[in-house]
Amino acid sequence: MADDTIIQVIDLYKAFGAKAVLTGANLTITRGESMVVIGGSGSGKSVLIKHMIGLLKPDAGRVIVDGKEVGALNETDLNDLRRKFGMLFQGAALFDSLTIGENVGFALKEHTSLPRRDREKIVTEKLDMVGLYNVENLKPAELSGGMKKRAGLARAIAMEPEIILYDEPTTGLDPVMCDQINELIISLQKKIGATTVTITHDMVSANKIADTIAMLLDGKFAAVGKPDEVFASKIPEVMEFCYIGKVLRETEAIYKRN
Numbered sequence: 001m002a003d004d005t006i007i008q009v010i011d012l013y014k015a016f017g018a019k020a021v022l023t024g025a026n027l028t029i030t031r032g033e034s035m036v037v038i039g040g041s042g043s044g045k046s047v048l049i050k051h052m053i054g055l056l057k058p059d060a061g062r063v064i065v066d067g068k069e070v071g072a073l074n075e076t077d078l079n080d081l082r083r084k085f086g087m088l089f090q091g092a093a094l095f096d097s098l099t100i101g102e103n104v105g106f107a108l109k110e111h112t113s114l115p116r117r118d119r120e121k122i123v124t125e126k127l128d129m130v131g132l133y134n135v136e137n138l139k140p141a142e143l144s145g146g147m148k149k150r151a152g153l154a155r156a157i158a159m160e161p162e163i164i165l166y167d168e169p170t171t172g173l174d175p176v177m178c179d180q181i182n183e184l185i186i187s188l189q190k191k192i193g194a195t196t197v198t199i200t201h202d203m204v205s206a207n208k209i210a211d212t213i214a215m216l217l218d219g220k221f222a223a224v225g226k227p228d229e230v231f232a233s234k235i236p237e238v239m240e241f242c243y244i245g246k247v248l249r250e251t252e253a254i255y256k257r258n
Contacts, residue, residue, distance in 0.1 A: 006031045006163065006195050007052060012061035013219075014047055021047050023219030024061070029197065029212075034189055036198045036206045038241065039216035045199040048216070049165050052197070053085055054078045066162070083111065086156035086194075087165040094140040094148060094155075100127070101136030104155045111159070126154040129191065130184060146177040153184065157192060164188075166198040170205050182208045203242060207231070215241065 007029040014022040021044040029035045037045050050056040051063045054070045063070045068081060094103045105123040108114060114122075123136060130150040140148055149169065156164055169185065170178040182205050189196055200206055206213055206227065213230040215223045215238055223230045223238045231242050 004030045006066055007197070008062075008064045009048070009051075010062045010064070012048075012051065012063060013059045014044070014051070014056065015059055020219055022058075022061075025216070025220050027214055027221055027224065029195060031195055032189075032193055034185075034196045034198070034209055034211045036200060036210035036213045037216065038200060038203070038206055038213060040241070043216040044219060045216060046167065049167070049197060049199065052163075052165070053082055053087075083159060084162045085165060086159060086161035086163070088149070088152050088156045088167065088169055090168040090171055094151060096140055098139075099136060100132075100138050100140065100143070100151050103140070103151060104136075104158055106155065107159050122158060123154075126158050127151070129157070129188065130154045146173055146180065149173065149177075149181055150184070153188070157188065157194075160192065161194060163195045163197065166196060166200075168200055168202075169198065170200065170202050178202065178205060179208075181205075185209050 005028055007027075009025055009027040012022050012025040013020075025044070025048065037048060039045050047056060051058060051070065052065060054073065057071045065081060066084060068077070070078070070081065073081060094100070095106070098106070101120065101123050104126055105119045108119045108122060112119075127133065127135065130153050132147060132150050132154065135143065135147070135151070140151070143151060166185065170181050173181065185196065185198070186209055188194070198206075198209060210227050212224065213227050214221050215230065217237050222235055223233045230238065233239060233242065
């Protein structure tokens with residue numbers, strides 16, 4: 001694995017019963033890259049990232065993260081590897097019974113020996129980074145959908161991960177909030193220098209945040225490249241999937257010019 005490669009997916013196969021989901025997927029992600037994985041429902045996007053963090057083991061093939069084969073690690077080493085990751089779940093997945101401050105600081109409390117005052121300082125710092133102020137004592141139910149996403153993102157970066165996984169980060173948000181979350185993802189990547197892997201159906205978001213877009217089709221990556229390259233693909237299924245994204249991107253460009 002090249003020195004600048006942080007995640008490598010090699011001939012990955014995974015089936016659930018008779019349903020083959022991944023059928024020889026290959027993908028290379030470099031350090032500091034913003035990789036966006038697209039594909040239809042059931043194409044294997046979530047299955048892919050579950051292999052990256054060791055929640056699933058391949059039927060065949062390998063996933064290598066920072067030089068270590070994930071599927072071959074024992075539980076202790078796997079837990080150590082997982083600390084390299086932060087994850088923003090689709091629904092933010094905040095603990096309803098905990099305050100926002102407790103949610104953001106959860107991993108710090110569980111996995112470090114930092115005193116409470118230091119943990120609270122980090123929590124406030126991360127909330128500030130995502131544009132949330134004075135919310136530490138609120139419960140998730142008191143936040144809007146966009147604020148919950150931001151709080152989930154603050155929790156994802158609390159341990160200063162090397163890799164951040166975003167699972168449909170703009171789902172359920174209005175267009176204005178979607179754009180704010182996209183800008184936040186870009187801003188955070190620049191600030192903390194993490195590698196990011198984003199799963200999304202939102203082609204406007206994909207175009208905006210991606211260094212590289214990879215499309216899963218029939219269990220393999222049918223197209224991998226810069227956004228303009230994938231949008232210009234001549235593969236019919238890729239063209240169809242990207243069509244609405246092209247229209248929306250062109251519309252947005254016209255709007256900005258005017």
